[in-house]
Amino acid sequence: MPLAVHLLGLAIFAQGTSEFMLSGLLPGIATDLGVSIPDAGLLISAFAIGMVIGAPMLAVATLRVPRRTALIAFQLVFVAGHVVGALAPGYGVLFATRVVSALAYAGFWAVAAATAVSLVPSGAKGKALSVVAMGLTLATIVGVPAGTVLSQHAGWRAAFWGVAGLTALSALSLRAALPAGRAEGAELPSVRRELAGLARPALWVSYLVTTLTFGAAVVTFSYLAPLLTEVSGLPEGWVPAVLALYGAGGLIGVTLGGRVADVAPLRTLVLGGGALTVASAALALTAGSLGVTIALVFVLGFTGYLVNPVVQSRVFRLAPEAPTLVPAVNTSAFNVGITLTPMLGGLTIDAGLGFASVAWVGAGTGVLALAATGWAAAVQRRSERSGDPAADRPAYVAV
Secondary structure, three states, X not given: OOHHHHHHHHHHHHHHHHHHHHHHHHHHHHHHHOOOHHHHHHHHHHHHHHHHHHHHHHHHHOOOOOHHHHHXXXXXXXXXXXXXXXXXXXXXXXXXXXXXXXXXXXXXXXXXXXXXXXXXXXXXXXXXXXXXXXXXXXXXXXXHHHHHHHHXXXXXHHHHHHHHHHHHHHHHHHHHHOOOOOOOOOOOOOHHHHHXXXXXXXXXXXXXXXXXXXXXXXXXXXXXXXXXXXXXXXXHHHHHHHHHHHHHHHHHHHHHHHHHOOOOHHHHHHHHHHHHHHHHHHHHHHOOOHHHHXXXXXXXXXXXXXXXXXXXXXXXXXXXXXXXXXXXXXXXXXXXXXXXXHHHHHHHHHOOOOOOHHHHHHHXXXXXHHHHHHHHHHHHHHHHHHOXXXXXXXXXXXX
C-alpha cells in the first residue's frame, strides 16, 4: 500500500478525533457552557450537518483543483476552526466552529477517498479505503480516549488545541508525500460526467444503506460516556479505557471489513448489520450491568466498523465514472445518519426514557438498515437481469 494512503489515514485520524471526541467531552462542555447534555450532544449533529452540506458542494468546487492543494487547504481551515473553538466564549460560537470545521473535514474526506483509490489497482480499492477509514477507527482507540483524559486534567478546550496541532502536522506530511499537480496524461475531471454518475438507482439505495448502517452504529457511541457513568456505574476515570475498547473492536472490524469488502459486500452488510442490531438491543436491556455493558461496547465497535469499508468501496464500483462526487455524496450519507440518530437519542433522553434508550434507537435503525440492504440486493439482481454494466462486476455478486 503506498505511503500516501497511510498518511491520508493519519490525516483522518487527526480530524476524526475531533468528529467523535465530543462523546467523552459532553459532561465537561455542558458544565462549562451552562447547557444540558442533550444540547451539548447537538454539537455532534452540528458537525455532521456541516459534513452533509460540505462533502458534495466542496467536491464539485475543487474538482479541477490539484488534490494536494485541496487537501491541505481543507486542513488549514479545519485547524483555524479548532483554534477558534478552543477560544469560544459560549455555546453559539462553539456550535458555529463545529459547522465550519465539518465543512472542511467533509471536503477533505471526499478528496482523500478519491485520492486513495487512484493510488491503487482496481482490485485493492476496498483495502485502500479501509486503510483510510482505519484512521477514524484509531481515532476512537487513541484520539478520543486521549482527548477525554486531556479534558479531565486540563479542560475540554485542551482537546481542541491538541486536534489543531495534530492536523497541522498531518498537513505538512501530505505536502511532502503527494505530488503537487495532476498525473501526466490523467483525464481532466468533468462536473457533467460526475453528475451523470449519480443517475444509477442502485447508487442511491447504497447511500440509504450507508445512512442507516452508520446511524445505527454511532447513536449509542455518541452518548456512551454518560450512559457508562450514569447507568452502568462506571467511575468517570475509567471512561477513556472503555472508549478505547470500543475503538479496539472497531480496529478489528475495519481490518476484517477491508479484506471482504471486494469479495462479499452484501453478505458482510447483512451479518454485520444484524449483529449490530442485536448488540444494541442487548445493551438497552442490560445497561445496568457494568460487565455486560463493557463487553457489548466492544461488540458495537466491531460490528459498526466491520461494514465501513463495504459501504465506502461499494459506491466506487457502482459508478466508477464519478470518482470524486459519488464518494462525496456517500460522505454526506454517513453524516445524515450521524445527524439524525444522535438527535433522536437526545429526544428520547429529554422524554425521560434515560440514557439506555439511545441503544433502542440504534437497534431500531439497525432493523431499517437490514431492510435497506435487502432492497439493495433486489436492485442489484434487477440490474444484472437488465444487463447494466455496473452490475457485472464480480465483487458485487456475492450476497
